[in-house]
Amino acid sequence: MSARRERAARWWSGVLVLVQLDLRQRLRTTRWKVSAAAAFAVVSLVVLGSLYVMVGAGSLAYADWAQNLYVIVGAIVVFVGLVLAPTLTATSINGDRKDAVLAVVQATPVSAWQIAVGKLLGGWASCLALVAVASPYLVWGIVSAPYGVGPGLLGVVVLCLVFLCWCGVGLGFSALTARPAGSAVLTQAAVFTVLLGLPAVFGLLLQPVSQDHRVVRAEYVYDPAAPADALPTCRDVEVTQSFAHTERIWWLLAPHPFLLIPDVVAAHDNPNAWSYRDTRPPTLASSAADALSDARTGPWITDSTCADESTGARYSTDPSRLASPYAEQRAHETASVGDSWYIGLAMNAVFGALGLAAAARRLRVPAGRLPRGVRIA
Incomplete structure (x- = not known):
């Protein structure tokens, strides 16, 4: 049992090193600062704007507006996060391969699954910055909502897990396509298929x-x-x-x-x-x-x-x-209210797991047969 724990500890230590490398690579650029500031500005504009229009104009009482604040902020974070989360990982593999960085990592004694999980967690950690940016309004919404603190926090946890699932989807497209632009487009197409395509099929x-x-x-x-x-x-x-x-x-x-x-x-x-x-x-x-x-x-x-x-x-x-x-x-x-979210989360987890498995399979060394346009270094 101790030997198994030691192997697991070494495996996860390698993953954490890859996560740190991925985060440092992202922090070297200033785009994340601009993105975080823009996200905070969008959330503030929608929240304060709706407060002024609905309550300031006298068309709605503050209590009626405040009980919906949690959902308003959550909807903004979900939409921005689903655009941002998959994109953060949609270029992580083919982008590193294009910059001749991936082959250096593959030459180290780390497995393909460690690289895939490290890049997944690195992209997810970057995406969680959006939740941190919106946290003041999320706290305001949790306090004002009639659900209570526990369910409000559970909703935030589920929101973060959805982002993790879609980071896995983006990672899979990044491994399956040669060009970063192509993987980004395919990832966003998958996002809007779930957001718009599935309701359209339902109708x-x-x-x-x-x-x-x-x-x-x-x-x-x-x-x-x-x-x-x-x-x-x-x-x-x-x-x-x-x-x-x-x-x-x-x-x-x-x-x-x-x-x-x-x-x-x-x-x-x-x-x-x-x-x-x-x-x-x-x-x-x-x-x-x-x-x-x-x-x-x-x-x-x-x-x-x-x-x-x-x-x-x-x-x-x-x-x-x-x-x-x-x-x-x-x-x-209303018999199934509160009984469907874990099924939806499991379906999102399946999407993310398929993407992660595809990424790990394409990161195996030796690579064997590669698709046209994909290079090792």
């Missing part, structure tokens, strides 16, 4: 997964011979309605970071959101998590009958008159 598949069902619903009939102020007669009729079975394709939305991060904290959000018990509007996190949960649980194949309509629960503001069918429908739609 296109709504019609193919739709299915007709026979349901009973309330129908109001007016008697032409009755007086003008007479109320209509309610009767239950059986009709055919089409429902989209999104529970078959919801997984297309699971890896989406803008749905994944809110789902982490939404389970600890205001429990009365979207109900008659609370007049405060729901947070952006609960709205996004509800949409993901609704897609995962599928359609509510039930409609209101005359007995349900007679309670007046649909239009009542009294929670005691809330009819059970509507409560059951709400419970059905």
Whole structure:
């Protein structure tokens, strides 16, 4: 056991040396300082600008704005990070190969996996600087949010892990392509495929997964011979309605970071959101998590009958008159809130692991057959 621990310690010591070399190489340039300053300026502009527009103009109370601050800052960090994180590693291998630096590292007694993991962690550490830059606003958002400190910190941890996964994706493209520009373009194409492509595919598949069902619903009939102020007669009729079975394709939305991060904290959000018990509007996190949960649980194949309509629960503001069918429908739609983020994180981890494995495979020495345009040194 001691020999195994010693080998593991030597292995990780080699990785840490490669991480230090990668970070020193990045710190020699001034671009990271400009990038950090620009990121802080963007976050400050959006946060303070929204505070002035929504609260300063009097269109929204500070409490309603502050409960969404965590999601606002998180969305900015996610978007900027997904643009920045893969790019930091998308040129790390083919860029070093182009500068004739990679062959020197491969000549040392380190394995291909050590080089790949070292470059992955080096790029990830650089990306975490974005989270550090936005940390004042993240702390402000965590304190102001209704979730609590624990779920807020968990959301930040999951955010950092998503960046790690996409650093692995960029590393894989860097190893598979000869030119840094090509790997950067492919990496950004993969990012926008997840951000825009998967939701688009989800929307296109709504019609193919739709299915007709026979349901009973309330129908109001007016008697032409009755007086003008007479109320209509309610009767239950059986009709055919089409429902989209999104529970078959919801997984297309699971890896989406803008749905994944809110789902982490939404389970600890205001429990009365979207109900008659609370007049405060729901947070952006609960709205996004509800949409993901609704897609995962599928359609509510039930409609209101005359007995349900007679309670007046649909239009009542009294929670005691809330009819059970509507409560059951709400419970059905929100049944998976907080239960999907780890599935999305696992899918992102698979993306990153595939990229890391591809990078380690291309870094093996001797290299054997190389693709056209790739050189050793």
